[in-house]
Amino acid sequence: MTIALSQFEEVRLDRVSRDFGALNALRDVSLTIKRREFIALLGPSGCGKSTTLNCIAGLLPVTGGAIWLDNSRVDTLRPEERGFGMVFQNYALFPHLNVRQNIGFGLKMRGVPKAEIDRKVDEALGLVRLHGQENKLPGQLSGGQQQRVAIARAIVIEPPLVLMDEPLSNLDAKLRLEMRAEIRRIHNELGATTIYVTHDQDEALSLADRIVVLRDGVVRQVGTPKELYEEPAHLDVADFMGFRNKLRGRVVANESDRIILDVEGAKISGVAREGLSLGSAAYAAIRPDDLEVGEPGSNTLAVKVDTMEYRGREFVGTAHTAGGLDLVFRSHHAVEPGANIHLRAADERVLVFADAIRGRN
Known part of the structure; x- marks a missing residue:
């Protein structure tokens, strides 16, 4: 396997806050994520889960606290300098590029030689089971196939961390179940570290090693699916x-x-x-x-x-x-x-x- 995700020991959020004017979207969020963990950020709309993810990705600057990758502080870096893979809710594929070109776009922007891009894209296509679809445009694909392209594009750059923001919310119920299993399979096969935002408790319970429940920008409880299901700490x-x-x-x-x-x-x-x-x-x-x-x-x-x-x-x-x-x-x-x-x-x-x-x- 040529795709080998960058390794590290932990990602640490140290009292991270994010304000939008007078609104405290995140308040002193502290969390440690170990290598190869699958973490789900769970909560209702407006609880701060996507804001947390965007702060980790660098799409939003923090207004307090710090984010660390092992001993390196990353919240001061630009998004492209962090090198994290991101899967968006709306896929964010380039409509004029075919599947192969979409997956290889990040590698091309990094100046990776064409032969290496082709090799890594081929492997990513196999990992997300899209061989035979590589010359199609996004508009010719189903929702589930488009999401597979988005996942392949995120992992082909070999990121230390894969970030997913409600990636299944636009799919129908059957596809959601299928893609849920695929996301966990890909995570396991790659030995990835994944942070996954969802408002669906079933998704969080079935996918995550640990679940972080947020409300009003505050972490309410962190635990395994079994702990949160059987022993919730608050109403x-x-x-x-x-x-x-x-x-x-x-x-x-x-x-x-x-x-x-x-x-x-x-x-x-x-x-x-x-x-x-x-x-x-x-x-x-x-x-x-x-x-x-x-x-x-x-x-x-x-x-x-x-x-x-x-x-x-x-x-x-x-x-x-x-x-x-x-x-x-x-x-x-x-x-x-x-x-x-x-x-x-x-x-x-x-x-x-x-x-x-x-x-x-």
């Missing part, structure tokens, strides 16, 4: 990890490792994720998968069903309580809209967090 992280049901109540008991909330008169027991005192406001967070239709009893809420959608192997329903709390649940059987039912969750599947305002730190 907003839980929300992004699929805990769509957030039930506000008040702490009425603290029994061993369980917290009991009063939610519209119902007693909901769960596992405490933050320090809570009796009488304080708190949220019970529950995944739709963990709400079951059942009989009245402990950890149960009475609801009226609003909608029911067939999703193949299961149904997904929405419902509301008498007090106006909205819930999402799953069921193996259809429930008629308007029906009054009870939804129950096992207490070990309920996470209890401090009030959302208190939970921000």
